[in-house]
Each structure stands twice: as structure tokens, then as C-alpha cells.
């Protein structure tokens with residue numbers, strides 16, 4: 001091999017490494033994966049280690065796959081149920097004819113059992129958001145396990161939706177690798193999101209709508225919250241726009257039967 005070819009190979013290798021490092025930085029600064037199933041390798045998907053970051057870069061889907069991605073969207077609402085806002089939200093979802101997934105706080109569900117039953121009766125999905133809504137990244141492994149299980153038991157007493165025992169979301173999206181492994185060990189898929197609507201920041205209806213449309217991906221899991229008037233008011237226009245763009249509204253449980261985990265994960269895979 002001539003010195004010139006060796007030089008070219010060295011330059012090419014350097015370019016590949018530089019691009020890989022740049023993309024790894026993008027991964028680190030972007031949102032975490034949207035979904036962790038019981039079979040997800042938590043370390044490879046979440047760690048900031050260079051090996052794990054390179055693994056994620058190497059497993060990108062080719063960009064040409066984008067147009068073939070399933071146009072499915074799962075609206076998810078965290079917290080509650082709450083009087084006033086939850087019934088308002090349920091009415092709007094019923095009028096729009098779309099289901100949603102509700103990540104309920106066990107203690108709140110116990111306090112408002114009729115609201116919990118009404119969520120299910122409306123064709124929506126009920127999933128575990130712990131019993132008292134602590135930051136799980138600051139809790140001991142035993143406390144994490146207890147929060148998930150007590151949340152599950154409180155919800156299961158009111159609803160036998162299978163998602164109560166299979167889908168959970170950590171409060172405030174705060175977790176560690178250990179948190180995820182504990183949830184996996186209990187048989188849960190940890191559901192995060194492909195888009196955080198930001199409604200917890202109390203955005204205006206207009207800003208919320210613009211955000212949801214600007215950050216649309218396919219497939220899409222949107223994080224929203226119960227108890228926010230702007231969120232409820234933003235829904236009709238946003239749902240209409242997604243429908244016109246060919247999206248089908250599903251619960252998270254339905255989505256997971258239709259798409260691969262890889263289709264939801266990794267920020268660079270997401271833009272449509």
C-alpha cells in the first residue's frame with residue numbers, strides 16, 4: 001500500500017471519528033430515549049460512556065427511512081386525577097374522538113376514585129406514575145420499588161387496565177440507570193417521550209400549539225400534564241392538524257404493539 005493511500009485512509013478514519021464524536025455530543029445534549037422496555041440494555045441506551053455513545057451512533061436508522069415511519073401519536077397526561085381539570089380534559093378528548101394515556105399518581109387516584117374510573121370508561125389508558133410522585137433519582141432502590149408497587153396497587157384497585165402493571169413513567173422524568181433496572185425487574189416498560197410539550201412551564205395556548213406542531217415526529221409520544229387549562233385549550237387545533245397530516249391517535253400500549261422500540265428512540269432518528 002502506498003504512503004499516499006495510507007494517508008488517505010488515516011484522514012478518512014479521522015473524519016469518521018470526528019463525525020462520531022460530534023454526533024455523540026448531540027446525543028448527550030438531546031433528550032433521552034423515549035422508551036425502555038424490560039429487554040432494553042439500559043447502560044447502552046443511557047450511559048454517557050464513550051462506548052455506549054458510540055453504540056448509539058452506530059445504531060442510527062438511515063435517514064431515508066424517515067418517510068416510512070408510522071404516523072402514530074400517543075398523547076400522554078401525567079399526574080392527577082384532579083377535580084375540574086381532569087373531567088374537562090376527558091370531555092375534550094371525547095369530543096375529538098382520540099384516546100390518551102394517563103400516568104396517574106396512586107395517592108391522587110385513591111382520593112378521586114370516580115375520576116379514575118371515568119378516565120378508563122372514556123377509552124383511555126391508565127398507567128403507573130408512582131404512589132406519591134417523588135424524584136426517583138434521589139430515592140433508595142427499596143423506596144423506588146415501593147413507590148412503583150404502591151402506585152400500581154392503588155391503581156389496580158380501581159382499574160384492571162393492563163398498562164397499570166406494564167407501563168410506568170418516573171415523576172419529573174427523573175431517574176438513574178438503577179431506577180430503570182428496578183422498573184424493568186418489576187416487568188415495566190418505562191415510557192418517557194419523544195416530545196416534552198413544556199406545558200409544565202405554564203405556556204400560553206398559542207406557544208403550546210406552535211411547539212407541538214414544530215416538534216412533531218413519527219412515531220410520537222407527547223408529554224403533557226393534567227391540571228393545565230392551556231393544555232386542554234390547545235388540544236382541538238393540534239389534534240386537527242395531526243389528523244390532517246395523516247396521524248392516527250393511539251394509546252402508548254397500542255403504539256408498542258405497532259412499532260419497534262428503535263423507532264421511538266434516539267434523538268437523531270426522530271425528525272420527520
Ligand SMILES: [Zn+2]
Nearest residue numbers: 078079171172
Ligand atoms: Zn408527574
